[in-house]
Amino acid sequence: MKILFVNEIREADAYTILHEPIDSIDLMERASSAFVSWFKENYLVGNYKVKIFCGLGDNGGDGLAIARMLHPLGYDLEVFVVKFSKKISENFDQNLYRLEKQIPVKIIDNESFIVNFEKKDVIIDALLGSGLSRSLEGLLKSVVEKLNESEVPIISVDIPSGLFANKSNNLSDTIIKATHTVSFQIPKLAFMLPQNAEFVGDWHIVDIGLNEDFIEKVTAKFFYSTPLEVEKLIKPRKKFSHKGTFGHALLVSGSYGMMGAAILSARACMRSGVGKLTVHSIPSGLAIMQMLLPEAMYWETASGESDLFISTQYNIENIANKFQAVGIGPGLGVNIKIKESIEQLCELCAELSIPMVIDADALNNLSMDENRESLSKIPKNSILTPHPKEFQNLLNKSWKDDYEKLELLTQFAVNQGVIVCLKGANTAIALPDGTIHFNSSGNAGMAKAGSGDVLTGMILALLAQGYSPKEAAILGVYQHGLAGDKAAQNRGMNNMIASDIIENIRF
Ligand SMILES: NC(=O)C1=CN([C@@H]2O[C@H](COP(=O)(O)OP(=O)(O)OC[C@H]3O[C@@H](n4cnc5c(N)ncnc54)[C@H](OP(=O)(O)O)[C@@H]3O)[C@@H](O)[C@H]2O)[C@@H](O)CC1
Ligand SMILES: Nc1ncnc2c1ncn2[C@@H]1O[C@H](COP(=O)(O)OP(=O)(O)O)[C@@H](O)[C@H]1O
Numbered sequence: 001m002k003i004l005f006v007n008e009i010r011e012a013d014a015y016t017i018l019h020e021p022i023d024s025i026d027l028m029e030r031a032s033s034a035f036v037s038w039f040k041e042n043y044l045v046g047n048y049k050v051k052i053f054c055g056l057g058d059n060g061g062d063g064l065a066i067a068r069m070l071h072p073l074g075y076d077l078e079v080f081v082v083k084f085s086k087k088i089s090e091n092f093d094q095n096l097y098r099l100e101k102q103i104p105v106k107i108i109d110n111e112s113f114i115v116n117f118e119k120k121d122v123i124i125d126a127l128l129g130s131g132l133s134r135s136l137e138g139l140l141k142s143v144v145e146k147l148n149e150s151e152v153p154i155i156s157v158d159i160p161s162g163l164f165a166n167k168s169n170n171l172s173d174t175i176i177k178a179t180h181t182v183s184f185q186i187p188k189l190a191f192m193l194p195q196n197a198e199f200v201g202d203w204h205i206v207d208i209g210l211n212e213d214f215i216e217k218v219t220a221k222f223f224y225s226t227p228l229e230v231e232k233l234i235k236p237r238k239k240f241s242h243k244g245t246f247g248h249a250l251l252v253s254g255s256y257g258m259m260g261a262a263i264l265s266a267r268a269c270m271r272s273g274v275g276k277l278t279v280h281s282i283p284s285g286l287a288i289m290q291m292l293l294p295e296a297m298y299w300e301t302a303s304g305e306s307d308l309f310i311s312t313q314y315n316i317e318n319i320a321n322k323f324q325a326v327g328i329g330p331g332l333g334v335n336i337k338i339k340e341s342i343e344q345l346c347e348l349c350a351e352l353s354i355p356m357v358i359d360a361d362a363l364n365n366l367s368m369d370e371n372r373e374s375l376s377k378i379p380k381n382s383i384l385t386p387h388p389k390e391f392q393n394l395l396n397k398s399w400k401d402d403y404e405k406l407e408l409l410t411q412f413a414v415n416q417g418v419i420v421c422l423k424g425a426n427t428a429i430a431l432p433d434g435t436i437h438f439n440s441s442g443n444a445g446m447a448k449a450g451s452g453d454v455l456t457g458m459i460l461a462l463l464a465q466g467y468s469p470k471e472a473a474i475l476g477v478y479q480h481g482l483a484g485d486k487a488a489q490n491r492g493m494n495n496m497i498a499s500d501i502i503e504n505i506r507f
C-alpha cells in the first residue's frame, strides 16, 4: 500500500471528484460515514458521552458530518466548533448548516472556555487534518492542551490535530495525543515513526473510495506492506519437490557463550522452509547444536583459537555449488580476526553471486574501521538487518529525528546498493531503488534478546529457496512479526521469548 504525501492525497481527492460522479461534499460524506462505521463498533452507543471538537476546514467538516450521523444512532452528543480564524471551508459551512437543523453547536471563541469532562466521555478530534500549515498557537493550542489533560480517550479524525503528516514537528509543538487515529484510505508517513507514537496511538485505515487509477499512477517512495500484499509473495511447495528444491543455507553464527544466538537463528531457518542447513561455528558448539537441532549439519571452524569465531576456510571449493544463500552475524563477537573472516566470506559471496543476509556482530565488525572501508566488501543486494544502534555504527553518525533517520537510511541503501531492514516497530526496509517499505506486523513483546537472531534465520531460509532479496526481506520481516503476534496471543507480550516466535512461524 502506498503512503502518499499530503499534496498527493489532495490530488487523489481532486482526481476522484473530477473522474467519478461524486462531489467534494459527498466524498466528505463517505469519509465521515467510514469513520462512523469504525466508531460505532469500538465505542458502543449508550456506554459513552461523545464530545466532538471541530475546526473550520474540511477536517472540521468531517467532524460536523460525523456528529450528524452519530445523532440518529442514539449517541449522547455535544458538538463544539473552535473559531480560531475567519476562514472556513465550503464543506465545513455546508455541514454546519446541515447539522444545525438537527442539534445545536457550541462555539469556543476565546481561551477562557470551560468544558467539564467525565469518565464516560470520549472525544472526537476534528480540529485540523492534513491541511495543517504551521504549529498550533493561541486558541487552538489551548484547546488541544485542555483535551490532552482531560484523561478521556481521544479519537482523531484522519490525523491527530497539530501533527504534520510528512515532516517533523518542533519538539515544543502542542499536538493531540490520540488513543486511536482513524485515517482516510492512505496511511500517513508520520504514523510509521517512533517519535509520533504518543500522538497517533493505535491507527486504523478506513476506505473512502479514492480513485484507484490515480493512486496506481503515483510514484511513491514509501510503502506500507499490508498482509494481503505480503502473503501473495509466498511460493507454494510443489508436489514433486525435494529438499534440493528448497536450497542449502549456510549460517555463520555463534561463539563461546553465544551459541544460543546460533541455535535460535538455525531453528528459525529450518522452520521457514529451507531444504538443508549447515551451521558454521566453533568446535565447542558442535555437541550443543547437534543435540538441540539435529536437523542441521555442522561445519567446525579450524583455527587454533577455539572459543573465538575465526574461520579461514572459505574458498570456492567449500562454498560454490554448495550453498544457495549465506547468513552471517548472530553471536559472532567482535574482534579484528573475526572481521577478517567476515570480509573473506563477503568477498567470496560477491564473486560467486551468493545472496547474503548480514546481521548483528557481522555488522559491528564491518563498522570497526574509522573510515568504514569494510563496507565496500558487502556484496550488492545483500540484506542487512541492523537495529538502530547497529545502523548508527554503520553510518558512524546519528540523526536528529526520525525523518532524518529515513533520509540516511535511503542514502545508505542506494549508495551501498543493499537492502537495509532497520528493525523496530514498523521495521523500515530500504531498497537500493530508493523506496522504503514499512512492516505491518509485530509487537513490543518482541523487544527481547534473541528476536533478531530469529529474523536472520528466517530471511536466510527465504534467500536459499530462491526468493529475491527484496521478497525475502519483505516477506521475512512480515512473517517474523506475524509469528511474534501469534506468540503474544498465546503467551502474552511480557512473557513470550524469542523461542516462542519460532514456534509460531507458519506460512
Ligand atoms: N482525500 C481525503 O483524504 C479526504 C479528506 N477529507 C478531510 O479533509 C481534511 C483536510 O482538509 P483541509 O485541507 O481543509 O485541512 P484542515 O486541516 O481541516 O484545515 C486547514 C485550514 O486550517 C488552517 N490552518 C492550518 N494550520 C493551522 C494552524 N496551525 N493554525 C491555524 N489555522 C491553521 C488553514 O489555513 P492556512 O494554512 O491556509 O492559513 C486552513 O484554512 C483531511 O484531513 C480530512 O479530514 C475528507 O473530508 C474527504 C476526503
Ligand atoms: N516494539 C516492537 N514492536 C515490534 N517489533 C519489535 C519491537 N521491538 C523489537 N521488535 C523486533 O524484534 C527484533 C529485535 O531484534 P534485535 O534488536 O536485533 O534483537 P537481538 O539482537 O537481541 O536478537 C527485530 O526484528 C524488531 O523488529
Ligand SMILES: [K+]
Pocket (backbone or CB within 6 Å): 059, 125, 126, 127, 128, 129, 156, 157, 158, 159, 160, 161
Ligand atoms: K484531526
